[in-house]
Amino acid sequence: MRTIALxxxxxxxxxxDDLAPLLDACADAGLHARAVAWDDPTVHWGRFDTVLLRSPWDYTERLPEFLAWAEQVDRVSALLNPLNVVRWNTDKHYLADLAAIGIPTVPTSFVEPDAEPMDALARFLGAFPDSGEFxxxxxxxxxARDTQRYRRDQQFAAGNHIARLLDQDRSVMLQPYVATxxxxxxxxxxxxAGRFSHALRKGAQLPPGESARQAPMAAxxxxxxxxxxxxxxxxxRxxxxxxxLRQLDAPLAYARVDLLPGPDGHPCLLELELTEPSLFFDQAPGSAARFAALLADPLADATVRARMDRA
Structure with missing residues (x-):
């Protein structure tokens, strides 16, 4: 029986909310699945055939530690999604990589920790004069942690927000608010595994004049x-x-692509979730079973093992 760490x-x-249905689906598919915390020092990761990232949601506050852990796991087991994807996807600078090759994304300006916050904000607002909110x-x-929606007349508050993040040595993203x-x-x-499973509508996460809803821990x-x-x-696409971009030789085990309707009515990319997205099994009957069947597929296992042998 194959063993999987969730x-x-x-x-x-x-x-x-995905964990219980996935554990049940794995059992039904003949897999021995166990939910474990990524920073539990008592876990021997080499005992698992597959280590599947599901909800290590505190990694954003401990990214260097999390990536060091992922590198350790990648040496002894099959990490899904793969390490080079996790390194890339845990920092939203990946949006710039995709935009550079023609993927329509929500326009994004990055402000790095050595920048002056108000100057960066002024340049951004000058570049998007028709954007009433950002x-x-x-x-x-x-x-939406540490994320806020502002009007153009709230530049002082927005500048303080940017400065607070930069003082923590964190890069900042500025985006026009897509009102649609x-x-x-x-x-x-x-x-x-590269095949479409299901789609969901997610309500707006940034109500005007309110604190951001603290996803991913809120449905x-x-x-x-x-x-x-x-x-x-x-x-x-x-x-x-x-x-x-990541030179992958096999489809990703899972992916969630979050899109918005742009001002022209065409969809554009908001976020590409390849590390720890909620997959919303409860809203799509049968989806947990489909995912578990993929994990149990001997051909998928052979592909993962071949990748490990080449590493």
């Missing part, structure tokens, strides 16, 4: 949704571009 965190205890967020973050999300919401498209406004052909086409 990697979580102590801070996520009781908040990962978003400040850290480049390393999960969900307030009515339409985000579309999250979930893929297993928020999540409902099943049919993906549009244009959304499916863009998601597949994004996954293909990621495979080229």
């Amino acid at each position: 990697v979580t965190a102590v801070a996520a205890t009781g908040h990962d 978003v400040v967020k850290p480049a390393v973050s999960a969900g 999300v307030d009515a339409a919401g985000e579309t999250a498209l979930v893929y297993f 928020g406004d999540i409902t099943a949704r049919d993906a549009l052909p244009s959304e499916l086409a863009l998601a597949e 994004i996954l293909a571009a990621t495979a080229r």
Whole structure:
């Protein structure tokens, strides 16, 4: 019987709604799955055939430690998703990589820790004069933590927010607020082994004048949704571009592509979740079983082992 570690965190205890259905589905598929915290020093990771990242949601506050742990695991087991993808995807500078090769993304300006906050904000606002609202967020973050929506007349508050993040040696992202999300919401498209599984509508996470909803530990406004052909086409472009950028020789075990309708009505990428996304099994009956069947597939196991042998 193959053994799988479903990697979580102590801070996520009781908040990962995907964990119970996935444990049940793995058991039904003939897998021995166990939920374990990534920073538990008593765990011997080499005892697992596969180490599957699911909800290590405190990594954003401990990224160097988390990546060092992932490197250790990659030496002794099959880490999913693979290490080079995890390194890239845990910092949202990946959006610049995708935009540079023609993927439509929400326009993003990065402010690095040595920058002067108000000068950077002024340059950003000058570049987007028609944007009535904008978003400040850290480049390393999960969900909407430390993220806020501002009006143009709130530059002083936004500048303080930027300065606070930069003082913590964190890179900052500035984005025009895409107002279409307030009515339409985000579309999250979930893929297993490169195949589309299901789509969801996620309600707006940044209500005006309120603190950001603290995802990923809050389900928020999540409902099943049919993906549009244009959304499916863009998601597949994004996954293909990621495979080229990261030189992947096999489809990713899982991916969640979060899209917004842009001002022109065409979808654009908000975030590409390849490390620890919620997959919302409860909103898509049968999806946990499909994912567990992938993990149990001997061909998938052979592909992972071949990759480990070449490493």
